[in-house]
Amino acid sequence: MNTSPTLKSIQAQVDDWITTFGVRYFSELTNMAILTEEVGELARIMARRYGDQSEKKSDRQANLADEMADILWVLAALANQTGVDLSEAFQENIKKKTRRDADRHRNNTKLQ
Numbered sequence: 683m684n685t686s687p688t689l690k691s692i693q694a695q696v697d698d699w700i701t702t703f704g705v706r707y708f709s710e711l712t713n714m715a716i717l718t719e720e721v722g723e724l725a726r727i728m729a730r731r732y733g734d735q736s737e738k739k740s741d742r743q744a745n746l747a748d749e750m751a752d753i754l755w756v757l758a759a760l761a762n763q764t765g766v767d768l769s770e771a772f773q774e775n776i777k778k779k780t781r782r783d784a785d786r787h788r789n790n791t792k793l794q
Contacts, residue, residue: 689768696758
């Protein structure tokens with residue numbers, strides 16, 4: 683049975699790949715720049731495929747899922763480098779959002 687990976691296992695897979703095939707981690711600042719680049723690639727697809735910009739012929743081959751996975755990859759690498767447990771951080775983030783925004787969106791007339 684194939685189960686979905688956890689954030690913890692994604693972080694472990696990224697670390698294993700980098701230490702096996704990638705020689706070493708790029709610096710944190712390099713990975714931050716790469717993350718920004720990957721987010722830009724996703725933004726380009728979104729703006730052209732779902733937004734108001736027209737899609738160029740070369741854009742039609744872009745793989746939305748692959749671009750999202752690239753972002754997850756680099757984010758996991760950055761988390762590994764900085765000692766962040768993404769599973770724990772995500773759970774804490776959900777708690778924070780729930781405390782802060784429990785009624786905010788329900789009371790937003792723009793969302794009604």
